[in-house]
Structure formats: C-alpha cells, structure tokens
Amino acid sequence: MTRELWLFNGSIIVYVFFIIAEIILSNYQKRESYNAKDSSLSIWFAIAGGSLDFVMRGICFVVLDYFNQHAVYQPNLIYLYPLWAWIVVFICQDFFFYWLHRAEHSIRILWAVHSNHHSSEYFNFTVALRSSVLQPLYRFAFYIPIALLGFDGLTIMFVYAVNQIYQFFLHTEYLNQWNKLGYIFVTPSHHQVHHAKNDVYLDRNMGQVLIIWDRMFGTFQKELKNEKPIYGLTKQIKTYHPINSIFIEFIRLFKDISASKSYLDKIKHLINSPNWKP
Numbered sequence: 001m002t003r004e005l006w007l008f009n010g011s012i013i014v015y016v017f018f019i020i021a022e023i024i025l026s027n028y029q030k031r032e033s034y035n036a037k038d039s040s041l042s043i044w045f046a047i048a049g050g051s052l053d054f055v056m057r058g059i060c061f062v063v064l065d066y067f068n069q070h071a072v073y074q075p076n077l078i079y080l081y082p083l084w085a086w087i088v089v090f091i092c093q094d095f096f097f098y099w100l101h102r103a104e105h106s107i108r109i110l111w112a113v114h115s116n117h118h119s120s121e122y123f124n125f126t127v128a129l130r131s132s133v134l135q136p137l138y139r140f141a142f143y144i145p146i147a148l149l150g151f152d153g154l155t156i157m158f159v160y161a162v163n164q165i166y167q168f169f170l171h172t173e174y175l176n177q178w179n180k181l182g183y184i185f186v187t188p189s190h191h192q193v194h195h196a197k198n199d200v201y202l203d204r205n206m207g208q209v210l211i212i213w214d215r216m217f218g219t220f221q222k223e224l225k226n227e228k229p230i231y232g233l234t235k236q237i238k239t240y241h242p243i244n245s246i247f248i249e250f251i252r253l254f255k256d257i258s259a260s261k262s263y264l265d266k267i268k269h270l271i272n273s274p275n276w277k278p
Contacts, residue, residue, distance in 0.1 A: 004158060011165050019125045022172060026124070033124045033173065037240045042130035044242050045116055049131030060140040064153030073150040085151070086159070091210075092146045093159045098213040100142040101206040104132070111274040112249035113137075119245065121232040123195055128171035133246050166209050171195075182222075186211045189223045196229030 026033035104114035113134045120127045143156050169175065170191035179187045186207045194205040204221035207214050214220035223229065237248045244251075257266045265278045 004154075004161070007158070007161055007165075011161075011168075014165070015125065015129070015168060018169075022125050022174065025174070033122060034126070035122055038120055038122050039124075039126040041240050041242070041245060042120065042126040045131050045133055045246070046129035048242075048246065049116075049133040049135070052133065053136040056136040056140075060136070060157065061153040063140055064143060064147040064156060067144050067147035068150065068152050071148050071150040088149070089146065089151050089155055089159045090163070092149065092151075093143065093156060094163060094208050094210050095213060096142045096145065097160070097163070097208040098206050098217075100139065101208070102217075102219065103142075104135075105203045105206065106273055107271055108253060108274045108276070109270045110138075112253050115233060115249045115274075116246060118195060119233055119237050120195075121236065123171060123173055123192060123229070123231050125168065125171055127195070128168040163209050167191075182211065184212060185209060190214075192229045192231075193221050193223050195231050197232055197234050198227055198230055200224065200227060201229060202234075 023034055101114075104110040114132045117127075117130050117132045120130055140153075140157075143160070146156050147153065167186075169178075170186060170188050172188050173192065175188050179189050181187060182190060186205065186209060190205045190207070190211055193201045196202075201221055204219055205211065205214050206219050211220065235252075237245055239245055239248065253269060257269045260266045260269060260278060262278070268276060268278070
C-alpha cells in the first residue's frame with residue numbers, strides 16, 4: 001500500500017472520529033453547531049470534489065512532472081537531501097497555496113468555484129469537507145514553480161494532502177488552546193475570521209498552515225473580542241440542491257455578464273473582484 005493510500009484511509013478515519021466527537025460535545029453543551037442538511041451538503045461537496053480530483057490526478061501529475069523534467073535543478077532533491085527537501089517543498093507548497101487562495105478571493109471566476117467552501121452558515125469539522133468542487137481543474141497550475149525547482153508532482157501533491165489534514169482541524173470553534181501558536185501558524189480563530197462575512201473579516205487569513213504569508217502581504221486579521229464571526233456568504237445560496245449549490249455563483253456571474261452591454265465589462269466581470277460593478 002502506497003503512502004498516499006495510507007494517508008487517505010487514515011485521514012478518513014480521523015475525520016469521522018472528530019466529526020462524531022464534535023457532534024456529541026456540541027449537543028451535550030446545547031450549542032447549535034451542526035445542521036443535518038448543511039452537513040449533508042458538505043459531505044456531497046467532498047464526494048464531488050474528491051471524484052473530480054481523482055479524474056484530474058493524471059493531468060496534474062503529467063503537467064507537474066513535465067516542468068520537473070525541465071527544472072532549473074535536474075536531480076530529484078527528495079532523494080539527495082530528504083529532510084531539507086521535504087522542508088523546502090512544505091514551505092513552497094504553503095506559499096503558493098496562499099496565492100492560489102488569494103486569487104480565489106480576488107478573481108470572480110475563481111471565486112465562483114471557491115464560494116462552495118464558504119457557503120455554510122455553520123463552522124464545524126464537516127465544513128472542512130466542503131470542498132471547492134471544481135478547484136482540481138486549475139489547482140496544480142499554481143504549483144508549477146515548485147516543479148521547476150526540481151520536485152516531482154507526486155511529492156508536491158502529497159505535501160498538499162498532508163497540509164489539508166492540518167486545515168481540517170482549523171474548522172472548529174473548539175481547540176482554542178491552539179491560538180498560542182498564532183504568530184506563525186494558522187489557528188482555528190484565524191480561520192473563523194476567514195469564514196466570516198463581517199466587513200472587517202472579509203478576504204482575510206488566506207494561509208493554509210503558516211499565517212506568516214498573511215502577515216507579510218497584508219491580509220492578516222485577528223479575531224476581535226467585540227466582533228463575533230458571522231459565517232457564510234454575503235449573498236447566501238439559500239439552497240441545498242446538490243447541483244445548484246455547486247453552480248449558483250456561476251449562474252450569478254453569467255447573469256451579470258449577460259446584463260453588461262460592454263464587452264470590456266463582460267471580461268471585467270470574469271477577472272475582477274467578486275464585488276466589482278461597472
């Protein structure tokens with residue numbers, strides 16, 4: 001059994017355990033942390049996104065390995081310098097994830113994809129499964145620079161998968177003791193801010209594992225004591241339909257494009273920020 005299969009099977013077991021534990025704890029404390037329809041939609045997104053990810057895997061590895069073969073440094077660094085190579089891949093993957101994530105909040109056509117993940121009005125471990133369903137179509141393109149450094153596609157995407165497990169544990173209102181690590185690492189509090197639709201919290205804390213990129217590039221926002229996060233989209237999708245819920249932001253986007261008479265405005269709707277208006 002490959003390391004990837006072990007990681008997948010192990011992560012599923014861990015996810016199920018913590019989701020059940022959080023449901024039991026939140027019910028015991030009489031906190032309305034879960035909604036059956038909302039969590040079911042999150043699981044549907046995970047299945048749909050995971051299926052597309054599986055289909056795209058071949059293309060992802062072919063593209064990354066092509067650039068790996070044309071790397072500035074040809075030998076596979078993982079075998080020459082294992083420890084340092086894994087550290088370099090981790091830092092690079094986290095860095096380029098930040099820019100992938102920031103692009104999804106800044107470019108409307110990408111936001112139409114990523115909005116899937118933000119559409120829940122709850123914040124719990126099932127929201128971590130609420131994938132940006134169509135993201136596998138372009139995610140790998142952001143990791144081409146890592147391949148050009150001499151790392152193969154399997155290594156890059158394995159580190160991405162490991163870092164996504166870390167991300168799972170950020171989707172909770174528990175684990176507050178984690179916040180002591182918040183100068184370097186993304187914490188659940190940071191990620192609560194990221195999922196909030198309060199004006200002061202919009203488009204903040206884009207990091208996957210390290211919060212240092214947000215601090216460096218001006219997107220950091222700590223959780224304020226007098227500003228409780230309100231989760232969801234500024235324009236909620238208001239549907240649990242399995243297909244409509246995936247494409248509703250695309251429908252809104254193309255309605256705006258159709259309503260624009262200027263071809264330049266039509267293009268701007270695609271590439272400008274989600275709140276841009278002519």
